Amino acid sequence: MDITNNALALFLAILAGTGGWPLGRPAAPSRPPLTANGGTIPNMPMDIRLDDVLVLKKVHPCGGNAWLVYRVGADIGLRCTGCNRLVRLPRSEVERRVRRIRRGGEEIVPRR
Numbered sequence: 001m002d003i004t005n006n007a008l009a010l011f012l013a014i015l016a017g018t019g020g021w022p023l024g025r026p027a028a029p030s031r032p033p034l035t036a037n038g039g040t041i042p043n044m045p046m047d048i049r050l051d052d053v054l055v056l057k058k059v060h061p062c063g064g065n066a067w068l069v070y071r072v073g074a075d076i077g078l079r080c081t082g083c084n085r086l087v088r089l090p091r092s093e094v095e096r097r098v099r100r101i102r103r104g105g106e107e108i109v110p111r112r
């Protein structure tokens with residue numbers, strides 16, 4: 001028996017002692033989802049800021065559908081850009097009706 005065979009025997013003995021080829025072990029289980037609903041991002045309030053112009057699905061009787069945000073809180077205060085009428089709507093109502101947000105020359109399509 002030469003030195004090569006001895007080395008091989010030693011190697012096999014180490015493998016037997018450590019439970020097998022270390023590189024052949026199954027990969028670690030994948031991470032569990034971050035949230036209980038399968039990893040999706042939880043509902044976040046829509047990003048509505050003062051001085052945004054909201055384009056709503058519903059057209060105002062005056063013909064305008066763009067509203068300037070003049071107040072942000074539990075209710076969203078909106079001023080019709082067509083006739084300057086002021087309305088206050090619950091945030092949930094605004095989020096359901098908004099189609100686009102104009103902010104600083106940009107048009108944002110909110111994600112739902």
Ligand SMILES: [Zn+2]
Pocket residue numbers: 060061062063064080081082083084085
């Ligand atoms: Zn109006």
